[in-house]
Amino acid sequence: MTFSDRINHDEQADCEGCPLVPERREFLRSVSALALAAISLGLPIRSATAKVLASAVAGRKQLSYAVPAVDGADIDRDNDVILVRYKNEVFAFNLSCPHQNTALRWNETDLRFQCPKHHSQYQPDGVFITGRATRNMDRLAIRRDAANNIIVDPDTLYRSDEDAAQWQAAVVKL
Numbered sequence: 001m002t003f004s005d006r007i008n009h010d011e012q013a014d015c016e017g018c019p020l021v022p023e024r025r026e027f028l029r030s031v032s033a034l035a036l037a038a039i040s041l042g043l044p045i046r047s048a049t050a051k052v053l054a055s056a057v058a059g060r061k062q063l064s065y066a067v068p069a070v071d072g073a074d075i076d077r078d079n080d081v082i083l084v085r086y087k088n089e090v091f092a093f094n095l096s097c098p099h100q101n102t103a104l105r106w107n108e109t110d111l112r113f114q115c116p117k118h119h120s121q122y123q124p125d126g127v128f129i130t131g132r133a134t135r136n137m138d139r140l141a142i143r144r145d146a147a148n149n150i151i152v153d154p155d156t157l158y159r160s161d162e163d164a165a166q167w168q169a170a171v172v173k174l
Contacts (some may be wrong), residue, residue, distance in 0.1 A: 009168075020164040057156045067174065073106040073113070073124070079154055081140065082106070086124035090172040092140040093126055098159070099133035113137065125171075126160075136160040139170035 068074060068085035075082050080095040082104065095103050097115040104113045104122070112129065113122040120131025128136045141156035150172060160167040 009050055022115055026171060062150045063154060064145070065152065067144075067150055071111075071124075072108065075106065078101070079152055081152055083150065083152070084124050084126075085174075086111075088174045089125070090142065090150055090174065091170070092142040094138040094140060094154075094157055096138075097133060098129070098135050104137070125172055136167070137152070139167050142172055144172050 001168075032132065038123060048112055063072070063076070063079055063081060065076075065083050068083060071087070072084050073084045077095065082093040082095055084091045084093065091106075097104050097117070099115060099120055101119060102115050102117040105116055106112075107114055111124055113124075113126075114120070115131065115133065115166065118132040120133035121129040122133075122137050123129060126137035126139055136159075139158045139160075141158070143151050143155040145151050158167040158170050
C-alpha cells in the first residue's frame with residue numbers, strides 16, 4: 001500500500017461513507033478541459049488558467065436582503081447563504097458545514113442548525129454545539145445599508161479559529 005493509499009484509507013475510516021467533495025473534482029475537470037483547449041488552440045496554459053481564476057474571483061457580487069421580520073433562518077441556496085435573525089441580531093453564514101462542506105439544515109423546532117451528514121449541531125449565532133465538526137460555522141461579511149437592507153458579501157468569509165475578532169464583528173445589531 002502506497003503512502004497516498006494509506007492516507008485515503010485513513011480518511012475513509014474516519015468518515016466512513018463520505019464521498020470526495022464533488023466541487024473539487026468538478027473544478028479540476030473544468031481546469032483540465034480548459035488547459036487542453038488552450039493547448040489545442042496554441043494558447044499558453046498559464047494565461048488560460050489565470051483567466052478562469054480571475055473570472056471566478058470577480059464573478060460574485062454583494063447580495064441584498066430585507067431585514068428578517070422574526071427570529072429564524074432564511075436559506076438562499078442559489079448563493080450558498082444562510083441569513084439568521086436571532087435575539088435582535090442578524091448573521092450571515094456560508095451554507096456548508098465546516099466539517100465536510102455539506103449543506104446545513106435549519107431545525108425550526110430546536111432553533112439549531114444541523115449537518116445531515118455527521119449530525120454536527122450549531123446555535124443560531126453559528127456557535128458549535130456538538131458533533132464531528134471542530135469549529136463554529138463560517139460567517140460572511142454583513143452590514144446594513146442606508147435603505148435598511150442587509151448586505152452580504154458571499155466572498156468574504158470569516159472563520160472563528162482563524163480570525164476571531166472579524167468573526168465576532170460579522171453581525172448586524174437591530
